[in-house]
Amino acid sequence: MSLAWQEIARFGRKVVAAGLTSSRFGNISQRQGEKIHITCTGSMLDELDQSLIVEVERRGPCELDRQASSETCVHRSIYQSTPARAVIHTHSPFVVALSLLEREAVEPLDSEGIIFLGAMPIVEGHFGSEDLAAAVSSVMQSHKACIARGHGVFAAGSSLSDAFTFACMAEHSAKVRYLVKAYPSCERV
Numbered sequence: 001m002s003l004a005w006q007e008i009a010r011f012g013r014k015v016v017a018a019g020l021t022s023s024r025f026g027n028i029s030q031r032q033g034e035k036i037h038i039t040c041t042g043s044m045l046d047e048l049d050q051s052l053i054v055e056v057e058r059r060g061p062c063e064l065d066r067q068a069s070s071e072t073c074v075h076r077s078i079y080q081s082t083p084a085r086a087v088i089h090t091h092s093p094f095v096v097a098l099s100l101l102e103r104e105a106v107e108p109l110d111s112e113g114i115i116f117l118g119a120m121p122i123v124e125g126h127f128g129s130e131d132l133a134a135a136v137s138s139v140m141q142s143h144k145a146c147i148a149r150g151h152g153v154f155a156a157g158s159s160l161s162d163a164f165t166f167a168c169m170a171e172h173s174a175k176v177r178y179l180v181k182a183y184p185s186c187e188r189v
């Protein structure tokens with residue numbers, strides 16, 4: 001059975017391979033009881049090893065928060081407000097683009113997105129701020145994914161596999177919606 005850091009590293013490689021984020025952007029966490037395993041600040045998600053994943057407290061800030069992702073407060077708030085066991089945050093390009101074009105939410109137009117993902121509300125808030133944490137965790141009580149405007153998407157699930165699926169669906173639905181809206185004629189062929 002793989003260790004927590006090995007599972008996070010495996011999904012880090014999948015997130016980058018899927019084109020959901022690049023360079024040092026994005027972060028991944030998994031909850032185990034009262035602990036959260038989360039990627040370190042500035043780490044590349046396709047080059048994670050044991051030294052780049054730290055264990056922080058679910059209930060509140062702790063010493064290792066300094067090494068952890070700058071978005072740790074958002075992850076922690078989701079774990080405090082929902083039954084989620086895993087959270088993936090990416091700077092997916094079509095999600096980011098649509099968050100700057102749409103007002104309140106990105107509504108999927110593709111069939112899987114409509115059925116399995118649903119609307120992705122867009123919230124405001126600076127990187128790693130308590131305002132962003134409060135806004136995202138509030139949305140995640142009733143949605144699979146939440147978009148921080150101009151920034152990226154937070155997807156949560158009962159496992160890393162679930163969170164990854166919703167992160168992929170978020171970008172796919174955003175891409176399909178963007179392409180449909182960009183089509184020069186509203187008439188169907």
Ligand SMILES: [Zn+2]
Pocket residue numbers: 026071089090091151152
């Ligand atoms: Zn981010």
